[in-house]
Structures are given as structure tokens and as C-alpha cells.
Amino acid sequence: MRSDWAVPEMKHAQVASALLVLLALAVQIPSAMAQPPAAAPAPPVEEQPNTAPLPTTSTSIDAASPPTPVDAPQPVPPVGAISEQPNAAVAPPPPPMTASPNSVQTAEAALIATESELNNAASDHASEDVEAQPIDIYGFAEVYFAAPLWRSNAPYSTSGVGSHPYFSVGNFNIYLSKHLEERWHFLSEVRFVYSPNGANDPKNPGTRISTRVGDTSDINRPFRWGAIEIERVHIDYQESSLLTLRFGHWLTPYGIWNIDHGSPTVIAIQRPYIVGEELFPQRQTGIQAFGQTFVGDLKLGYALGLSNGRGPMDEQRDLDFDKAYTARLEVGYNKLGDLKVGSSYYRGRYTDASFPLLNPSEARADRTVLERYGEQSFGADLQWDYEKFVIRGEFAYNERWYSDGVRRVLSPGQVSPDRRRYGAYALLGYRTPLLGVMPYVVYQDYVLGHDPTIPQVEHLRAFHGGLNWPIGPRVTAKGEYLHVTFPGSDTNLTKRDTFHLVQFQLAVAF
Amino acid sequence: MKPNRLLTRATFLQLGVGTACALILREANAAGPLVMVVAKTSSLKAVSLQDLQRLYRGDINTLQGQRMLPLNHLPRSEPREHFDQRVLGMNAEETARYWIDRRIRGQSGAPKSVPARLMAAVVAKLPNSIGYVSGGSADAALAVLRVNGKLPGEPGYPIF
Numbered sequence: 001m002r003s004d005w006a007v008p009e010m011k012h013a014q015v016a017s018a019l020l021v022l023l024a025l026a027v028q029i030p031s032a033m034a035q036p037p038a039a040a041p042a043p044p045v046e047e048q049p050n051t052a053p054l055p056t057t058s059t060s061i062d063a064a065s066p067p068t069p070v071d072a073p074q075p076v077p078p079v080g081a082i083s084e085q086p087n088a089a090v091a092p093p094p095p096p097m098t099a100s101p102n103s104v105q106t107a108e109a110a111l112i113a114t115e116s117e118l119n120n121a122a123s124d125h126a127s128e129d130v131e132a133q134p135i136d137i138y139g140f141a142e143v144y145f146a147a148p149l150w151r152s153n154a155p156y157s158t159s160g161v162g163s164h165p166y167f168s169v170g171n172f173n174i175y176l177s178k179h180l181e182e183r184w185h186f187l188s189e190v191r192f193v194y195s196p197n198g199a200n201d202p203k204n205p206g207t208r209i210s211t212r213v214g215d216t217s218d219i220n221r222p223f224r225w226g227a228i229e230i231e232r233v234h235i236d237y238q239e240s241s242l243l244t245l246r247f248g249h250w251l252t253p254y255g256i257w258n259i260d261h262g263s264p265t266v267i268a269i270q271r272p273y274i275v276g277e278e279l280f281p282q283r284q285t286g287i288q289a290f291g292q293t294f295v296g297d298l299k300l301g302y303a304l305g306l307s308n309g310r311g312p313m314d315e316q317r318d319l320d321f322d323k324a325y326t327a328r329l330e331v332g333y334n335k336l337g338d339l340k341v342g343s344s345y346y347r348g349r350y351t352d353a354s355f356p357l358l359n360p361s362e363a364r365a366d367r368t369v370l371e372r373y374g375e376q377s378f379g380a381d382l383q384w385d386y387e388k389f390v391i392r393g394e395f396a397y398n399e400r401w402y403s404d405g406v407r408r409v410l411s412p413g414q415v416s417p418d419r420r421r422y423g424a425y426a427l428l429g430y431r432t433p434l435l436g437v438m439p440y441v442v443y444q445d446y447v448l449g450h451d452p453t454i455p456q457v458e459h460l461r462a463f464h465g466g467l468n469w470p471i472g473p474r475v476t477a478k479g480e481y482l483h484v485t486f487p488g489s490d491t492n493l494t495k496r497d498t499f500h501l502v503q504f505q506l507a508v509a510f
Numbered sequence: 511m512k513p514n515r516l517l518t519r520a521t522f523l524q525l526g527v528g529t530a531c532a533l534i535l536r537e538a539n540a541a542g543p544l545v546m547v548v549a550k551t552s553s554l555k556a557v558s559l560q561d562l563q564r565l566y567r568g569d570i571n572t573l574q575g576q577r578m579l580p581l582n583h584l585p586r587s588e589p590r591e592h593f594d595q596r597v598l599g600m601n602a603e604e605t606a607r608y609w610i611d612r613r614i615r616g617q618s619g620a621p622k623s624v625p626a627r628l629m630a631a632v633v634a635k636l637p638n639s640i641g642y643v644s645g646g647s648a649d650a651a652l653a654v655l656r657v658n659g660k661l662p663g664e665p666g667y668p669i670f
Contacts, residue, residue: 136619
């Protein structure tokens with residue numbers, strides 16, 4: 001073995017430099033070709049980019065390998081050293097090479113600069129200077145096109161899809177992530193939406209909500225405002241791989257889709273019914289402990305959560321004393337491809353109540369409970385990537401009960417019933433060698449139970465067939481045909497039209 | 511000959527020589543097995559290929575009880591692609607998608623990347639870091655790890 005393996009690279013680099021210098025001299029490069037005097041020497045060490053806005057490998061160089069939030073708390077140095085790397089498209093230009101008499105000085109300065117880079121790199125990797133680490137901003141977005149294939153006045157028009165072909169921007173999600181201290185990490189994800197503009201007004205059904213207002217900064221010209229949905233905001237403390245504590249507003253750890261959730265990551269276009277209808281709460285606010293370990297070839301993971309549970313404003317308040325809890329266990333095995341099975345459980349109490357009002361005569365605050373029910377959910381999931389085959393499947397079950405009789409009044413004489421919902425989906429895909437295109441099929445079966453808001457439908461089945469084309473790691477195109485049937489439902493609503501449509505999605509991660 | 515033509519010719523020649531040199535460097539990097547290295551002061555002497563895979567996929571962050579800092583070469587560099595293929599079992603595109611998917615899920619991102627010429631020096635400077643170099647050779651300030659009980663060059667060494 002060589003005692004100094006790094007030297008050959010330097011020697012090659014020096015040889016290359018010498019060749020270039022000789023070449024430049026041989027062809028008598030005009031003086032205009034020479035570097036201007038100010039650029040010839042390397043910058044002094046104190047001007048090295050410890051604080052300069054040079055790219056870091058996390059944001060501009062290692063675009064495919066983004067920074068580590070928790071497991072490896074070490075941003076990469078903002079070093080000019082990257083300039084010698086093969087990613088020439090994003091690397092800063094190499095140091096100037098000239099045949100000027102001060103080339104020795106230049107070389108010395110370059111060596112000093114290299115030492116400085118090394119110190120910076122090591123310092124940043126050691127997380128000694130977390131202040132210098134930039135906040136990491138990334139996200140995903142999608143554009144969507146759908147063409148319903150039913151009559152313009154078909155009952156399905158009331159589903160929210162409408163009847164006319166349309167384009168839309170679905171998700172536009174931005175993540176902010178930062179390593180705070182050793183073992184501490186922050187992550188937030190927000191989704192920008194055009195809603196509530198255009199939504200059906202629940203207080204006046206049949207009327208669309210308009211957010212059109214005058215822009216006071218632009219002579220009151222009208223514009224439509226949108227909204228921000230806070231998907232998650234949490235602070236993590238990682239004690240070890242076996243234990244991370246998560247505080248804040250987090251995605252409920254269940255199943256596959258709810259965690260994958262980003263349009264570039266999930267295979268199909270539409271969320272399965274059991275996920276979209278939230279048989280488990282999509283997210284909760286509270287504390288969660290999770291971790292994983294390996295036993296031989298098995299990967300064992302768990303998650304335990306304590307939260308406000310579901311509620312009308314559960315991100316900020318719990319309107320009862322009962323905290324909700326969540327548990328998940330999962331097992332992974334990678335000797336047969338990547339196989340993972342998991343099971344989740346949730347139990348909580350939903351309470352909606354009026355805002356407390358002061359009752360001065362009794363010296364107390366009064367409030368009216370509008371609705372209260374207990375609920376529990378159970379789920380199981382399977383994820384298997386075997387060679388080019390991909391299998392995803394989830395089952396979920398939810399039941400709610402109004403044990404103390406505080407039911408929501410939906411209309412005169414009609415109140416929310418006890419309800420049991422369950423369903424499953426299965427996805428099978430195959431990644432072909434043809435541009436990596438994946439044909440896939442999805443089958444869903446979902447029993448809604450009796451929902452007074454759509455009493456005509458208690459059960460539905462859906463079939464999707466589509467193509468998922470990963471144009472690149474960051475760009476995915478999808479096309480899909482969706483066909484839904486309603487077993488046992490009111491035939492007056494379904495006999496004339498078939499619920500089917502075609503849809504396309506272009507999803508990007510950035 | 512006009513100066514502009516001279517300039518153009520010189521630029522192309524420089525590009526040509528530069529490309530040739532880069533290819534030579536690339537070949538030099540590709541030679542030999544990948545050598546897993548830690549700082550000389552590290553107590554880590556050996557690692558299994560499975561643990562390496564778990565560490566570099568973000569599944570674990572400790573090796574033999576030590577919290578580790580895995581370091582990668584830059585994407586699209588020869589050692590990086592070699593490592594991803596041999597250890598992670600993924601090509602460059604699959605690796606990129608793997609890390610993008612993890613970030614969208616809110617999980618940890620990829621190990622940090624270090625330019626090849628700084629890898630040895632950074633690993634030597636950080637006691638809990640682990641990196642890899644090409645060519646079957648190592649710096650005196652570094653310790654070479656056995657992988658699955660084998661040293662580079664020995665029969666059965668898994669990261670060739």
C-alpha cells in the first residue's frame with residue numbers, strides 16, 4: 001500500500017496544470033487571454049468562504065443527496081474545494097492558471113486555501129458551527145389534468161370533480177428543515193392552496209366561496225387569495241436510532257400513503273379512499289416516540305403517539321380531557337427484495353364545543369358541547385419491492401360511537417349516527433426497462449357505512465390502471481384511468497352514467 | 511492568424527487536454543477496490559457490509575455503539591457510483607430517487623458529500639467519521655476497515 005494515497009491525485013492535477021500552462025505558452029495566447037492581475041493570485045486565506053454565500057454540497061452540489069436532518073447532523077462545508085469536482089455544471093470555476101512570475105505565490109496561496117477549506121469542511125462536518133449551516137428549503141409540486149367521462153349534468157358532478165376537463169395545480173408543498181443542535185432537528189411542511197376560493201359554501205350549499213378582494217397595494221385591483229395548510233411542524237430529538245422524540249404537529253404514523261404522501265413519491269395519482277377519508281387522522285398534535293433496530297436480517301420499527309386526537313381545532317386545542325394515543329409496529333426484511341409489513345392502532349375522543357362564554361352571575365364559563373364521540377382505528381399495510389415488481393397494500397378500519405348521546409344535529413330530526421367504515425386497496429406495478437416506465441393497477445374497496453351527507457352511497461369499488469414514468473429523479477409523469485362502481489347503491493343515481501375519468505399528473509421534487 | 515481564432519483554438523485545446531486529464535484521473539480513481547477508512551484514532555476496526563449499507567442508507571447512525579458520521583463522495587463521481595452500486599445496490603438515478611423520497615417523507619437525508627481530494631483529510635480530522643477511497647491505498651493518518659472480515663485485496667473482499 002502507498003503511504004500517501006492522496007498524493008497521486010495532486011500530482012495528476014499538477015501535471016495537468018503544467019500541461020495547460022505549456023500549451024498556453026506554445027500557442028502564444030494574446031495578453032487578453034491572461035488573467036487580470038487582480039484575479040491571478042488566490043484570495044487571501046481570511047477571505048476564504050467560511051461565511052461567503054458559496055454553494056454547499058447539500059444545496060447545489062449534492063442535489064440528489066440532500067442534507068441529513070436527523071441521522072447525520074452535519075452540513076457540508078461551503079468550500080471552494082468543490083470546484084475541482086466532476087460536477088462542472090454547478091461547481092465554481094477552477095482557480096486561474098497563469099504563467100505569470102508570481103505563479104509560485106499562487107500555488108502557495110492555493111495550498112493555504114486548500115488547508116482552509118479542509119478546516120472549514122471538518123468544522124462543518126463536526127457540527128461545531130451550526131450557525132453557519134443554512135436552513136434547507138425543498139419541496140414538491142404537481143400539475144394535473146382530468147377529463148371526466150360522464151354527462152355534464154351527471155350526479156357525479158356533485159362529487160367535486162365536476163363535469164368538464166380541467167387543469168389544476170394540486171400540491172405545492174414547501175419544506176423547511178434545519179439541524180439545530182447535536183441530536184435536535186426541525187422540520188416543517190406547508191402546502192399552498194387556492195382554496196377556499198371556488199369551494200362549495202357549507203353554510204349556503206350550491207354557492208361557491210369567492211375570495212376575490214381588492215389589492216390595496218395595487219389601486220384596489222381585484223385578486224383572489226389562497227391559503228396555507230400546515231402539513232406538519234415538529235421538533236425532533238434523536239437519542240439514538242432506537243429512540244427519537246418528536247414534538248409538534250406530525251403525520252400520523254400509519255400505513256404507506258400517509259407517510260409517502262408526496263406526489264413524486266407515491267406511484268398512483270389519487271389518494272386511496274381509506275386514506276383520503278381519514279379513517280386514521282392524517283396528522284396529530286402532541287408527542288411521538290419512534291425508533292428502529294435490527295435483529296439479524298429483520299428491521300423492527302415502532303411508533304407511539306400521545307396527542308390531542310381529532311377535533312375541530314386539534315392543532316392548537318383539545319376540547320376534552322381525553323388524550324388520543326397511536327401505536328405502530330412494523331417489520332422489514334430485505335432478503336426477498338424490500339419487504340415491510342406494519343400495523344397501526346389509534347384511539348381517541350372527538351369533542352366539538354362552543355367557545356366558552358362568561359356567566360357573571362354564576363362566576364363561571366359556560367360552553368355547549370356540540371358533538372362528542374369516541375373512535376378507534378386499526379390498520380395493516382404491506383410494501384414489497386421485489387426486483388422490478390412493486391406491491392403496496394393497506395387495510396384500514398374505523399368506528400365511532402356516541403356513548404353519551406351528544407350527536408351533531410345535521411338537519412331537523414337527523415343526527416350523526418354511530419358509524420363503521422373500512423376498506424382496503426392493493427397496488428401492483430412493474431418497472432419495465434423501457435425508460436423505467438411502470439404500468440400499474442390499483443383496486444380499492446371501501447365501505448362508508450351510513451353517511452347522512454351522502455345517503456345514496458354506502459359502498460364503492462374503484463379500479464385504476466395507469467403508467468408511472470420517472471423522467472428523472474426529480475420529475476415524474478403519470479397517466480391513469482379510473483373507474484368507480486357503487487355496489488348496492490341507489491340505481492337512479494348510477495344507472496345512466498358510469499363514474500370514470502382519465503387523469504394525468506406531472507410531479508416534480510425540487 | 512487573428513487573435514480571436516487563436517483564442518478559440520487555445521480554448522479548445524485547453525478543454526481537450528483538460529478532458530484528457532480528467533479522464534486519466536477518473537481512471538486512476540476507478541482502479542482497485544473501495545477502501546473503507548476511519549481516523550487512525552478510531553476504535554472501529556471492522557464493519558459488515560450489511561451495517562455499511564444500513565449506515566449509508568440512513569437506517570442507523572451508530573456502528574458498534576459509536577455514533578458515526580458517514581461521508582460520501584460527490585454524486586456522479588466514479589467512487590460514489592461505484593460505492594452506491596456495490597454497497598447500496600443502486601445506480602445513480604435510483605440513489606437520487608431514494609433520497610428524494612426519504613426527504614419527502616420527512617426522513618433523514620443522504621450522508622454529506624466531500625470532494626475526493628478532501629475525503630482522507632476530513633476523515634482523518636474527525637474521529638467519528640467514516641469514508642471511502644479508491645485504489646486500495648490509504649493515508650498514514652487513516653485506518654483501513656475490514657469489511658466482512660476482509661481487507662482490500664484479500665479474496666472475498668466485498669467492495670471490489
